[in-house]
Amino acid sequence: MGIRKLDLHIGGAWVPASSRETLDLVNPATGEIIAHVPLATPADLDAAAASAVEGFATWRRTAPAARCAIILRAAALLRERRETVAALMSAEQGKPLPEARAETLRAAELIEWAAEEGRRTYGQTIPAPDGTRYLSFWEPIGPVLALTPWNFPLVSPARKVGSSLAAGCSCILKPSEITPLSATELVRAFADAGLPAGVLNLVLGNPALISRHLLEHDAVRAVTFTGSVTVGKSLSEQAGRLMKPALMELGGHSPVIVFDDVDVEKIAKAAVKAKFRNAGQVCTSPTRFYVQAKIYDAFVDTFGRHAAALRLEAQGEGVDTMGPVVSERRRMALSELIEDARAKGARVVTGGKARAGAGFFLEPTVLADVPAKARIMSEEPFGPVAVFNRFTTIEEVLSAANGLPFGLAAYLFTANLAAARQVSHGLDCGIVGVNSFSGSNPETPFGGNKDSGHGREGGTEGVREYMTLKFIVEGTL
Missing domain, CATH: 3.40.309.10 (Aldehyde Dehydrogenase; Chain A, domain 2)
Known part of the structure; x- marks a missing residue:
């Protein structure tokens, strides 16, 4: 397939990183270089954060049914592009083509479930004393930082992007620098499906720099991470200090x-x-x-x-x-x-x-x-x-x-x-x-206990992880 040149996706456009530094992406089955991965700079990350703020302002006002329709179109495009995506996934990650095709279809299923679940984030009317009304509403928490691993380069981003967008949040996706091709195709599907500019941004490069810089950024309101226990604990500690919710899906044995x-x-x-x-x-x-x-x-x-x-x-x-x-x-x-x-x-x-x-x-x-x-x-x-x-x-x-x-x-x-x-x-x-x-x-909740993390992805719980509960009291004068 030749050596591919990758870009970032910020503000609805594919743009080069500010730095000319790159990492070599190697096919694990052959040892050959198949792509050069750009290294996003702090300036690029600030641009992605600003874009996510603007995208969130638009997306949160979009009706859930309209959000659902766009997300479903992205899933349909993934299905149509299954062979192309599977070939890229196999080349960058090494899994056999039948597994890569299955992962592409599973990613589409996860997105479709989240899209429909985003239409069912019901609140409550709570019995109250005379003359007042108690109401609760689930609202999107804000721009989400999604950090995903190399072992499932499409399913893991699909879980996080699908659920956060279905909740009404914008998202900054940082896939593994070892396997960015599949995530790039995911973002391309959402862009081609008509997702408004800024709702989904893609940054590539140094994982420590990107996670530290964006988690500290005021624009980011929550983080979701899948990866090692060591890194997950470090991110959780940072998020806790900043009082930002953290969804952690970590290791197992x-x-x-x-x-x-x-x-x-x-x-x-x-x-x-x-x-x-x-x-x-x-x-x-x-x-x-x-x-x-x-x-x-x-x-x-x-x-x-x-x-x-x-x-x-x-x-x-x-x-x-x-x-x-x-x-x-x-x-x-x-x-x-x-x-x-x-x-x-x-x-x-x-x-x-x-x-x-x-x-x-x-x-x-x-x-x-x-x-x-x-x-x-x-x-x-x-x-x-x-x-x-x-x-x-x-x-x-x-x-x-x-x-x-x-x-x-x-x-x-x-x-x-x-x-x-x-x-x-x-x-x-x-x-x-x-x-x-x-x-x-x-359809089912996915996640662990103890050092394996906290929070759940998928099922009815998955979308709620990216929402916050607001309680409103309506009184009378």
Whole structure:
């Protein structure tokens, strides 16, 4: 596709950054440079903030039905442009084309749900003493700073942009500097759908500079971030000092509890598909597997067999494929975790090696009998590595599952309804999949507890995160 030149989107126009400095954007499957990413300067960021203020003044006065129509047109354009967007996404992030197409359609679904939910932000009429009326209204909070990660370069921006715009807010979107192409196409779809100038602005560049400068800016009224726990805590601290609401969707290390009454072949095959989607670079990825002792060996062997059968490629059309990890730095970090686990006694069932040649490919890796002292048992691997241990009792496995500061997602598989209810209510996390690896849908709330963040995206709660409740008393003279 050649080396692309990217621009910022400020005030309804595509404009170059003030600085000529750029970052190289690398295709993780080939190692080739595919784009130059501009570095926004403080002056560019101030322009984006001023534009968002003007856009908010217009957008908040736009009727919810009219806002909904424009947002739905943007979603329709994403659907029409699915092949173009998917090719860009696969090139910048490395996920196979079928996954990139699915992500494009999921992004459109998220936007569509938010658009319609923006028409249902009902207030209340509250019973009051004679002669007065008590009224409550949900109103848009103001310009929102949206900071999004590289692992889902379209879905994550779509969640934040769709919901904040549906609430009546303007938005400044800063996607990951590693994966800006998909977000650029999202902004292009909104612009082509007729979104008023200034309602959605796109800035690219240094994440620390951009987040610090814009969060401190008086124009920005709220921040939403998806990314690491460390960065999320820093942003939350900054937002708290400024008394600005912060929606944080942070890391995870999801436990999977498998009881001995399941169909081993069926559940192991489904688990492999869930684990190695996006090369395991998913915050809700099933990672720590706890399998009841009676079926432990059979389950680990079956899981390992299906994992070993995956083919490593990015832009192929096969369904049993896995792409590269996003960078050499990520691959090296994962290799260190694998070697640490091996050195401390873990058994390598399959994988464990970086593939020679171009790209940042790492074999699907399965580690069994992993001791608690191994780093990977407490550090989120965020890659194609699954770890296995056995358990006997519910009390034992709940203690292990809840033993980390993460609390995003967890999964359990059993035909025993009583056990399912006991475990699902005993897990300390925001999302629990019972006999299912599906935990992220447009209609449902998405988010975690503890170090995994606070606030919820999606569902009826998603739009309200970008609104503030106003109470009005109407008296009589």
